[in-house]
Amino acid sequence: MATQPLLIEAPASPPEKAIRSLFVAPGMRCASCMGKIETGLVKVPGIYSARVNMTAKQIAILHDPALLPPDLKAAIAAVGFDAEPLVEAGLEAGAAENRALLRALAVAGFAAMNIMLLSVSIWSGAAGATRELFHWLSALIALPTIAYSGRPFFTSAWAALRHGRTNMDVPISIGVLLTTAMSLYETVTGGAHAWFDGAVMLLFFLLAGRTLDGVMRGKAREGVAALLRQTAPGALVMEADGQSHWTPAADLRPGMMMMVAAGERLAADGVVRSGDSSVDIAFLTGESAPVPVQPGSPVQAGALNVQSAVTVEVTAVGADTVIAEIARLMEDAAQAKSRYVRIAERAARLYAPAVHLTAALAFAGWLIAGAGVHQALLIAVAVLLITCPCALGLAVPAAQIVACGALMRRGVLVKDGSALERLAEVSEVVFDKTGTLTLGRPVPENLDKLDDADKGVVLALAQASRHPLSNALRQALEGQGVRAANLSEVREAPGEGMTARFAGEAVALGRPRGVVSLFGLASEYRRGGSATLLGFADALRPDAAEVTGQLRAMGIKRLIASGDRSDALVDIARQVDVTAIGQLRPQDKLALIGRLSAAGEKILMVGDGLNDGPALAAGHASMAPASASDASQLAADAVFLGDRLAPVPVAIRAARRTIRVVRQNFALAIGYNLLAVPLAIMGHVTPLIAAIAMSGSSLIVVGNALRLRSAAR
């Protein structure tokens, strides 16, 4: 009879001291991932709640302060996801701005609908006291709306005017304020017309354009942040008394001893003091093979310790680290790019003075022709209103947001609209080799040497280790649909590999014993007395040759610029049929890009390593694969996901189509103005016609932009 309670275990309310941590887990894709993480994490003692945000690929965890970032990371790994801690900053400012715009848009939309309702009854013949009442009601709704929703434009216009410049917001602000003042005057004096509807509608359409623009930037920002892997937020520091404490990266000082476990990233530059291990510094060199380190070896912040625990004495922190030095080089290179003027701004520069001039001329013309100040002012306002760039304001963001949405579905995250514009102008593509033309990670070459039972054993052994070669084996075998065998006594010996027992027989996966290992990457699988050598190589991306062919067909030049030895490049250069230049340091790549740009080429740099960072920042446009180092993803205009290189030509084609649609949109918007402005100057435009024409042109522009939905096919 007892009825079950609805909630079996009511979530215990978290104690006061609980803190919130953010993690990014780019691997989350489906509903069951969310379920697994959310239900799995709360079972861990000390975690009170976990909430997944799928759009940003983030997990927000409410937990006991005693749990440190590495513990939480391990807990997420235990449910089967790779996650990295995220510092909560930067994203919030943009999101708050977008929310404010959305609120202003909602208010303007609400007011525009209600005022339109009142205006329709006036146009259909309301007169006398009714009309006056309706005008007063309209004013009542419109004045607070304009004060609230108009703020983004007023502040921007004021800022421009204060610096003696003008922008698109200046005519908008003047138009809206003048219209409102005139309408108020008409209302008070009982005149026949008021234009509150026009002013509010104008704000509504302009805000729609601006909100779209903001949403697009926010989306791309979130996407890139989700892919960003942080360099370690801190380290376990050994104190003089033998105790160890978690210390945030900002508090690390030279001379401190960091204890770095296998699988952790370093938070500062340093020198190994005890322990033998190898570190993955692919972020610095682009090389996938881990570099062995022993006491005395220097190691860099951001390096991934792959084998066993080491103690590292800190030598440089924060801005003094190698990684920070390269970041500075990148910042300097990015300066040039910030001088690029967006197409909308170029249009505004021509358009804004023309609008002022036309309205002023109309006013002066009618005065000279003998009209009263009142009538001349009315016509000037009508001209300002009708030239106000509703459709122009929507022309660019509408096209760009649709194109970026289409690209995002193809796995390309474009950071902002200007990136699309620059991508469209590209005339030469410079590729990095490792990690860009190639996958940048070892791929097993001769798995077919193993039979099915052995594959299962190898998979089970590889799953138990975090070594990069084990990861490569796991990915390749899981991709073939192999199921892991049941092993017992699984053990990992640092530097040696994995050992276990399978059906009573000793099995092992580890460093090869023979001399053969001198040639390239390899690991050895041993079962009983027999041993199989598994070779690895960095494989070319599956469609690299096809992509370079497509680029040639599009009339774009190609070049490979690599830090690798020239003889390592020959093979790849031949396969993709592209000229290659080798042995380039980051500065050399930067200089190469400078030379090509000076020769008039618009360079698209495609690279992944931190050594490509400065070149990425210096290129006219840049793209990086999602496997790239953080710094490269930050520097790149677009990030593409997956093992294929096809997103590069796809993005260029989509960008070119977007620019075409943007130009069409400009033509439509300006064509509408060319038609309507003479009518307005002659005094023939009634508010009804102005409103219909305004919304009509905006809708046409948005409709034209929607054609870009298929741009990324």
Place this chain on the structure above:
Amino acid sequence: MTGLTFLIPIALLLGLIGLGAFFWALRAGQFEDADGAAMRILIEDEDDRAN
């Protein structure tokens, strides 16, 4: 015409309620994770199965 004295305030009130609902939704975070919300419907709730 006297109908207007009721109808206009009612129309404005209904509109304001809609606007208020939107603001509430915005503040309550309903638009924070549009992709996740679409997927959450597919999560099988283990608590339900246990019943």
